Amino acid sequence: MRKAVIFDLDGTLANTDEVHKLAWEIALRKMGYEVKVDIRHLLGRKTIDIAKILIGESNAEKLASVKTEIYNELVKTLAKPKPCVIDLINRLRDVKIPIAVVTSSMRNSAVQVLKVIKVEPDVLVAGDDVKLGKPNPMPVIEAIKRLNVDPNESVGIGDTIYDVMAYYSAGIREILVVRSSVPLNEEEVRKYDAKILDSLCEISDWFEFF
Known part of the structure; x- marks a missing residue:
């Protein structure tokens, strides 16, 4: 029986994966560094x-x-919920399913985005x-503990392989x-028996899942 849902935040509930990428690029240049890698792979x-x-x-x-300061300014105008997020959260509330958000973002940044x-x-x-942090399971284990549920009673939803690894290692x-701007190795994801969705709207479309 499913008793709780644990969400990632950036790229899952909010479009802030792209905002993080932009903030990192601005911060690197501000400190005199070249952007030499695709930062999306690190998100x-x-x-x-x-x-x-x-x-x-x-x-x-x-x-x-520096990056956090820049990000906190950008999200004030750029952060938006991903498609069907509000509908899904409301449906979970209706059926009394508790919700956790486990994010690698700093708390002040996460609180701002959630608002x-x-x-x-x-x-x-x-x-x-x-x-x-992710891919280590420690933050997910902490969320499960606070929710007072068992791992096998929980659903984990994210957008990166780091989310998948953290959820799986937590039990x-x-x-x-959920697909986002972060590149996804589908073969690697499926090693963990994870289901890939184009958007959270797919969950809303078959809500009997809960």
Whole structure:
């Protein structure tokens, strides 16, 4: 029996995957670095972890801080809910299914985005709430604990392989992956028996799933 749903935020509930990419690019250039990689492949990890991958340890904290400041300004005007998000959340509320949001974003950024898209989860676990972020299962395990449910009673929904890995390692076996701007290796995703959706509208269309 499904007793809870755990959502990723950026690229899943909100269109902010693209906003994160833009903020990283602006922050890198502001600090004098060239953008040499496709940042979309890193989205889903904690901010500080991405910063370390991009420029190494020495200036990572500064880059993470600059990026977060830029991002928090951008989301005020650019953040929007993904298609069918509000309808799906309302339906879950109607059937008394608790909702958690597990995000690699900093808490202040996540709270701001959730306010903009008008989603109020029962539980929010952000990147600065736990020591290790996705793909490590620690944030998902924390959400399950706060929801007071078992992993096999939970559904995990995200848009990246890091979401899938975190859900699976936490014991969740019902995993849905929603396409976003983040490149998706479908073969890798299906190794975890995850179902790939074009949008959350597909869940609304067959809501008997819950």
